[in-house]
Amino acid sequence: MRVTIDGAQLQVAPDTTILVAAAGAGIEVPSLCLDPRQAPFGACRVCLVGVEGARAPVAACTTPCRDGMVVDTRDDTARRVARAVVELVLSELPEPPEPHTELARVARELAVGEPRWRGAVHAVEHDLRHPYLAFRHELCISCGRCVRACDEVQGAFALTATGRGFDANIAAGLGGGFLESSCVSCGACADTCPTGAITEISLLRR
Numbered sequence: 001m002r003v004t005i006d007g008a009q010l011q012v013a014p015d016t017t018i019l020v021a022a023a024g025a026g027i028e029v030p031s032l033c034l035d036p037r038q039a040p041f042g043a044c045r046v047c048l049v050g051v052e053g054a055r056a057p058v059a060a061c062t063t064p065c066r067d068g069m070v071v072d073t074r075d076d077t078a079r080r081v082a083r084a085v086v087e088l089v090l091s092e093l094p095e096p097p098e099p100h101t102e103l104a105r106v107a108r109e110l111a112v113g114e115p116r117w118r119g120a121v122h123a124v125e126h127d128l129r130h131p132y133l134a135f136r137h138e139l140c141i142s143c144g145r146c147v148r149a150c151d152e153v154q155g156a157f158a159l160t161a162t163g164r165g166f167d168a169n170i171a172a173g174l175g176g177g178f179l180e181s182s183c184v185s186c187g188a189c190a191d192t193c194p195t196g197a198i199t200e201i202s203l204l205r206r
Contacts, residue, residue: 001067006074012065019047019060022073029060029073030082030106032089033143035192038152044143046082046106050075057081083110089141091115092166093195094124102194103141120166130178132185134204135170139197142168146189146198158183170197 003010005022012021017040022029033044042062049060052070057078060071072078086107090096097104107113127135147159147170158181162171173181190198 001065001069003065003067003069003071005071014064016065017061018049018051018058018063018065018069018071021065022049022060022071027073028109030109031061032086032103032106032141032194033145034061035145035149037192038145038148041144041148045085046110048075048078048082049073050078079110083112086110086112087115091118092121092141094121094138097139098196101196106194122166127172127177128201130183130185130201132201133178133183133187133190134199134201135172135178136197136199137169139195140169141195141197142170143194145192145194146170149188149192150183154184154186154188156182156184156186159189 001012001014003012003021005025006027008025010021010025012024019029019031019034029047029049031044031047033041034047040061042059045059047060048057050072051058057075089103090107090112122138125137127137142161144161147161150156150159158172158178159170162169172178172183187200190200193199
C-alpha cells in the first residue's frame with residue numbers, strides 16, 4: 001500500500017499502523033501508553049494525528065494504514081489535544097517528572113511546560129516493601145503498561161488496576177504489596193513505566 005506521512009510517500013504492508021509506518025520513515029509520534037513489546041492499546045490519546053478526510057484526529061498506534069492515506073503528524077488539532085492530555089497528566093502530579101523519564105521527554109517534545117491550572121494532586125505514597133523495586137504511587141498515570149508487561153511479557157499476573165478516574169492506580173497482589181503477590185522480581189514493570197512510578201530501589205538511593 002502507498003501512504004503519505006508528512007509529505008513523504010511510503011510503501012507499507014497491509015495492517016501496518018500509522019505509528020509503525022511513521023517510525024519506518026524516521027518520524028516519531030509521541031505516546032505514553034505504548035510499549036513495542038505489547039499490543040497497541042490506544043489509551044493515552046497522545047499519539048493523535050490528522051488524516052485527510054477524517055472528521056477528527058485518530059490514534060496512530062491503533063489505526064491501520066489504508067492505500068492512498070495522507071497523514072499529518074503535526075496536525076494542529078491533534079497536537080492541541082495531545083498537549084492538553086499531557087498537561088492534565090502533569091497537573092495531577094505532586095512534582096514534575098524526572099528529566100530522564102518518558103513522560104518528561106514527551107512533555108518536552110510537545111512543548112508542554114508548567115501546567116496552566118492546578119487542581120487536586122496525588123498524595124505522596126511510597127511502597128518500599130519489595131527488596132528491589134520501589135512503587136511511588138503518586139507518579140502513576142494509569143497507563144496500564146506495567147500491568148500488561150507483567151501479564152503479556154512475563155506472565156506473572158502480579159499487578160492489577162484499581163480505582164477509577166483520579167483515584168485510579170496500580171496494586172500488587174490483593175493490596176498487600178509486591179512480596180505478597182506472584183511477583184518474580186523480573187523488573188519488567190519498572191522497565192516499561194514511563195514516569196518512574198515503579199523503579200529500582202537502588203536508583204532512589206543515589
